[in-house]
Amino acid sequence: MDQSYNVNEAAKVVGVTPSTIKKYYLMFEKDGYKFRRTTQGQLSFTINDVVLFKNLIQMKNEPGVVVSKAVKQLLKEKGIHNPIDIEAYFKPLITELREGVLEHKLLLEKQQKKLNMIEQQNKLILQLITKEQRNNHKPAVDNKDHKPVVSLKEKELNLSITLK
Missing domain, CATH: 1.20.5 (Single alpha-helices involved in coiled-coils or other helix-helix interfaces)
Structure with a gap:
């Protein structure tokens, strides 16, 4: 089975706070990306989701790029449309x-x-x-x-x- 991460574990791997991961995942879901959830309804991130968060952080750190545009660009690259x-x-x-x-x-x-x-x-x-x-x-x-x-x-x- 693939490795899965809860919010705290994903935040640690990505190098941000759990609240930042929550903010990012909500932005991705708003634009059509769906994250897995456990049977209890808790978020469960895959390694691909963690990589997606890392890519978001890299992209938003580029000059002139805001988080919302970076989210849309990453989803477009993944073939996920709003x-x-x-x-x-x-x-x-x-x-x-x-x-x-x-x-x-x-x-x-x-x-x-x-x-x-x-x-x-x-x-x-x-x-x-x-x-x-x-x-x-x-x-x-x-x-x-x-x-x-x-x-x-x-x-x-x-x-x-x-x-x-």
Whole structure:
């Protein structure tokens, strides 16, 4: 297992006070770096973390370099970006996704309107079919005396035949 250091041990190895290590680790975490913690929630620094602190001290001792800029530079070198930078990176993608979702929503609304219209047409067609079926299934006999019902056209046809 890798060697781990608590705050006091890391401060001793780096050559600073425990409060300085606490100040530095908070600055790193603010900019997106995550340090390990024990199951009890105590900080546990790796040898790489200790080296990171040493590099920070070297860098901040250069003329014109402040600790916050040194932290950002070290994290950039390690490939760790500030969460704000990640948000800026993903913002155009999120915007594009939102626009796509809006387009799909509008298409779905149009399709739903068309579907509703088709359903109304289908109901009307079913009503017409049902009505036509009822008309075609009238009984062939008169209910009163059970005699065949002869249409007016049939009577006219018979009359014209007899007249000829």
